[in-house]
Amino acid sequence: MxxxxxxxxxxxxxxxxxxxxxxxxxxxxxAPAPSLPHGNAAVGQKLYQSCMGCHSLDENDVGPRHRGVVGRPAASVPGYAYSTALRKSGLVWTPDVLDRWLTNPQKLVPGAKMYFSVANPNNRADIIAYLSQQR
Structure with a gap:
């Protein structure tokens, strides 16, 4: 054999x-992974005015303060009463996560308090560029 x-x-x-x-x-x-459009912080500052009905850069309001949000763990601002869903999410506010959040907060974190969304990807990129500068 x-x-x-x-x-x-x-x-x-x-x-x-x-x-x-x-x-x-x-x-x-x-195909490469889709990336965020390059945002314009000056335009984002103007667009951020629509966020100010609930948010401020420096004070908690209906929503938590935003200064330093980029790179910060979600649900970590002292003194703000976050939803249980967001506290348990384990998210970190990277530009990609912020883009997904602004696209549809309830899809990203069902049970979150925020319902407002930003449909236009360029507007989201501009707002994120502005927030990235607010350290």
């Missing part, structure tokens, strides 16, 4: 090489 083990090893190695080549080629042609 012939020894087929070397042949089986070679066939397995060839199959693995083919699969690896396919994965590498497929990933090279994959």
């Amino acid at each position: 012939p020894n087929l083990i070397p042949f089986a090893r070679a066939a397995t190695a060839a199959c693995l090489a083919a699969v690896l080549a396919f994965v590498v080629m497929a990933s090279a042609h994959a």
Whole structure:
């Protein structure tokens, strides 16, 4: 009976090489992850006026203060009564998370207090650019 083990090893190695080549080629042609539009902070400052019905940069109001929001853990401003859902979310307010939040807060965190959304992606990017400067 012939020894087929070397042949089986070679066939397995060839199959693995083919699969690896396919994965590498497929990933090279994959669409890049969508990124946020580049925001204009000056425009964002004007757009932020519509947020001021509930928010302020420096004082908690109907919503929490926003100064320093970018990079801050969600539900972490002292003295503001956050929803249980947002407190348990584990989110950090990165630009990407803020974009998703402003797109649809209830979809991102069902049970959050905020219902207001910003439909236009350029407007969201402008507001986020403005908030990024408010340290």
